Amino acid sequence: AQKITQTQPGMFVQEKEAVTLDCTYDTSDQSYGLFWYKQPSSGEMIFLIYQGSYDEQNATEGRYSLNFQKARKSANLVISASQLGDSAMYFCAMREGRNSGGSNYKLTFGKGTLLTVNP
């Protein structure tokens, strides 16, 4: 079973509108971290936002927020007021807890969602 599932290969949004990128995860650990990264066409991986499994509040970073629903094992990224520069591939990733053995050192990535912002 995939540990990180991003069901939207591509998404389109109009400039200035909000968009939600979906991410579901699978882990039996109680302690884990969820991350979103942005990869523009230039190729670099840019860290956007982090949510810890014990964090009670949804994480926010500027125009980015993470809609964390622990019972549903979802960690959707919400981008408000989209800009043309938001057009990129977005990856959801998980770092599992220390009880997962070797897995707790790596990030497990989803396959990504390609976001296109239209003017």
Added chain:
Amino acid sequence: NAGVTQTPKFRILKIGQSMTLQCTQDMNHNYMYWYRQDPGMGLKLIYYSVGAGITDKGEVPNGYNVSRSTTEDFPLRLELAAPSQTSVYFCASSYRPIGGRSTDTQYFGPGTRLTVL
């Protein structure tokens, strides 16, 4: 503060050649990682290091070697390059305090695009 730097940015190798991908970080992070990204996919961990002198295999280590002689540097060695190693390679680093808690956010270098022909 340059963060994580990687060299070269691009490289073309012939089958059977060897090369070293360089990675340096100036954030005094104790953990470093090498990932590869194949077309249309997320990243997969090749090797990681929890500190100078300590390295371990990730998901896809075959055909690669690493060393970590200093905190700052974590080179990745490809021996006997094969077409299956055509990929984009990312180095990353993070800080994990001993006995403490942190987000352990991994920060990535710009990547090396490698083609093996």
